[in-house]
């Protein structure tokens with residue numbers, strides 16, 4: 001199996017992994033043939049790539065780093081929690097929200113799964129829907145927990161980090177759709193409005209009496225920058241809570257690798273280089289190091305385009321070598337399948353670069 005951009009899918013391709021909607025419900029099941037009609041619909045939903053069966057990559061199992069059941073449950077719980085927080089304000093004010101209670105067992109289970117994984121190579125992003133709120137929130141929480149585990153946070157800290165990260169953008173549900181989903185660059189006034197999602201989020205989370213302070217602070221501080229250039233308060237250094245410093249790195253990576261109407265997605269290694277470049281100025285260097293150590297930016301199964309003109313699929317993505325994975329070459333310069341596939345270890349073949357990937 002391999003991840004292929006929808007624009008490059010060959011006729012008669014078959015889905016190798018289910019596609020989940022924003023609530024984690026199965027939109028299309030594994031084994032479904034992808035007709036032209038379906039591909040148009042998927043594109044309209046903002047889905048850029050899907051995982052398909054493919055003879056040359058039959059033996060490659062590009063697993064998500066978290067079990068499908070947990071990802072589905074996380075999406076569903078995030079969807080219901082965020083929407084519960086923005087509706088029914090009066091009831092919540094009187095009785096208090098129950099978001100922490102609802103998310104706690106799930107986040108505990110996630111921490112358990114990530115711990116078992118122990119920083120295995122599969123810790124990558126699953127690109128499902130470009131920048132869409134619920135998928136984004138789940139990915140941010142998973143990466144933040146990965147970094148938190150690397151930094152050896154306590155169980156209680158990890159719980160607050162995971163819950164707070166799932167809820168970090170809840171304030172966006174208070175931003176008018178015309179600004180939030182504007183198909184283009186925001187004007188200065190619209191950008192100022194968008195920035196308010198941090199304060200709105202913090203206010204909404206104050207309604208859940210059981211949430212701990214650090215979990216709430218993530219919504220308030222995830223756009224702050226170490227050097228004081230962030231918003232809403234322009235905090236600097238350790239005045240920004242560690243959870244805010246972790247979430248800011250993860251959130252930027254997630255945002256850069258998503259397609260936007262006004263710019264294509266950055267390649268994962270370009271996004272990572274921007275973050276590395278911001279270590280010590282915009283971002284906490286310890287967090288950046290923890291992030292680089294945790295993620296696999298070119299996960300197994302991703303189709304990549306090489307500077308040599310060939311295309312291949314990632315078959316091994318070792319830790320600390322994530323920018324230069326091992327690739328199986330499957331297509332030649334003309335886009336035709338090669339007679340005999342071969343493996344290329346990009347950590348050794350330094351003259352060959354990844355110049356594109358199917359996300």
Ligand SMILES: [Fe+2]
Nearest residue numbers: 168169222223
């Ligand atoms: Fe945000």
